[in-house]
Amino acid sequence: MSGSDVTRGGTEGARPGREALTGAMAGRRRRRRGRGERPMVPEAEFSSYYGRPILKKPTWQPLDIxxxxxxxxxxxxxSPLAAGGHVTGRPGLARAAKLGASGAILVSLAALVHDLGRPTRFLNMLRVLKPTSPMNLGSWxxxxxAPLTVAAAAADVTGRHRSVGAAATAGAAALGPLVATYTAVLLSDTASPSWHEGHRELPFVFxxxxxxxxxxxxxxxAPVRETGPARRSAVLGAALELGAFRVMKRRMGTxxxxxxxxxxxxLMRAAEVLTAGGAALAVHAGRRGHTSGRARxxxxxxxTALLAGSAALRWGVFHAGVASAEDPRYTVVPQRERLEARADRR
Incomplete structure (x- = not known):
């Protein structure tokens, strides 16, 4: 008697390759025999060799980056707000925005250099121009x-070289939107799942x-009477930020x-509350009938609420990306979902 003549029940005359049930059919027979049985295969646990993450989490310092x-x-x-104030005859708004832009970008550069460890590392990124590298393009x-914002602020404060200051203001306004959003592209270009999977919407969120x-x-x-453009920017910015973030989360899945x-x-919940509340309060501050003190x-x-809400969002995005790199689940599951989606399309 050969091995092919013996079935799972120990009888002869049957060939297991033709009559034995496997796969889904075998599972159905087992379920018919005992509905209360527990599955023999435990739920999958997402881990990696020696308990180490699949991805190396970012080593950036939270305060710096x-x-x-x-x-x-x-x-x-x-910078665009400063240019708008300059053109529409709102000198107080223009000066506040110019000083804010120059101060913020200088501190931002200092934080970046501090995280890099040495100033020469930033300068080394300027030795070449690499269009495929968001970090390299961002450095350029x-x-x-940065020099444009400093020149625009200096000309406004000193009152000298106004034509140079106006040109610097216009140049900074042209580059400003790129500066505001390129960091989203930089994060999305990494392997951290909660950054990379949001590459379509994250620039709009930022x-x-x-x-x-x-x-x-x-x-x-700025003086309250000149803050009309700022109030409109607060409402439009809040709508874009909150709407894009909700779309991003819905599309990202796991x-x-x-x-x-x-x-x-x-942090993200605080950002939503502060941003929505700050925008609503900005609209209320612009209504007529307030005394100057109350309006101020x-x-x-x-x-203050808008500034805090924006900060909370950036810190929340940063920590979410680090957390997603530490857990193998957020690397494995999206990959499987993409493979299944491709198989369904075929």
Missing amino acids: AGYLYLGGLAGAS LLAGY AGSAATAAAGLALVC AAEPYERGKPHR LLAAGAG
């Missing part, structure tokens, strides 16, 4: 943008966050979970 993200966005969105962008931060600074520092847990969730207080409160 999250601060760099936040201040860069604040500077980039302040900062190297061109653009809205930058607009609310710049509006908040103007509301705090990779959006870090935004809903722990410290990132608390409302504008300052709205600006």
